[in-house]
Amino acid sequence: MSRVRLITVLVVMIGVGAAWVVAQAEESPLKAGTGAEPVERAGCSDQTLRGTYAIQMQGTRPVPPPAGGGIETVIGVVLRTYDGAGGFTQIDNVKGSVTGIVPDRFGAGTYTVTADCSGTTLFQPGPGVLLVERMVIIDRGDEIRSITSSP
Numbered sequence: 601m602s603r604v605r606l607i608t609v610l611v612v613m614i615g616v617g618a619a620w621v622v623a624q625a626e627e628s629p630l631k632a633g634t635g636a637e638p639v640e641r642a643g644c645s646d647q648t649l650r651g652t653y654a655i656q657m658q659g660t661r662p663v664p665p666p667a668g669g670g671i672e673t674v675i676g677v678v679l680r681t682y683d684g685a686g687g688f689t690q691i692d693n694v695k696g697s698v699t700g701i702v703p704d705r706f707g708a709g710t711y712t713v714t715a716d717c718s719g720t721t722l723f724q725p726g727p728g729v730l731l732v733e734r735m736v737i738i739d740r741g742d743e744i745r746s747i748t749s750s751p
Contacts, residue, residue: 643715648741650684655692663698672698686710688721713737721746 655678663672676694683689689708695701709723721733735746 644713644717644719644737644741645715646686646711646713647684648713648717648737649682649688649711649719649744650741652679652681653744654678655680657694661696663696667698670698672696682711686712690723711735 656676657678658675659673660671661674662668663670674694674696676692678690678692680688680690687708687710689706692705692707693701693703694705705725707723707725709721711719711721713719717737719735719737721731721735723731723733725731730750731748732750733746734749735744737744
């Protein structure tokens with residue numbers, strides 16, 4: 601049976617920019633009991649992310665054309681599947697307070713993961729819009745925390 605992992609995000613969009621903000625708690629890099637010896641950490645790679653992750657988002661964003669002008673609140677859920685080789689697909693359901701819901705929208709993108717377990721995703725949700733996300737990977741890929749760094 602396939603396991604769905606969780607990504608918790610809060611989306612805050614200002615102007616044409618966006619930020620996914622989350623809090624992260626990290627375990628101490630020191631071994632319990634000694635207080636002096638660093639814990640060995642396995643490096644990460646694109647292969648660390650393999651499988652399906654659930655994402656919940658909420659925040660604000662600019663109202664897109666043709667209803668453009670102003671800011672709307674937005675909520676959404678996403679199922680994103682990483683392939684372990686630098687690509688992902690997703691289905692999202694996003695609802696804006698002005699624009700309404702866009703159900704079951706398919707999307708795809710790319711990602712890179714560095715040895716320090718941070719990474720970047722590139723996703724194009726619509727024509728002329730490219731989202732860049734910065735992420736950290738927790739617990740050997742069981743959890744991801746991310747922010748949208750651009751636009």
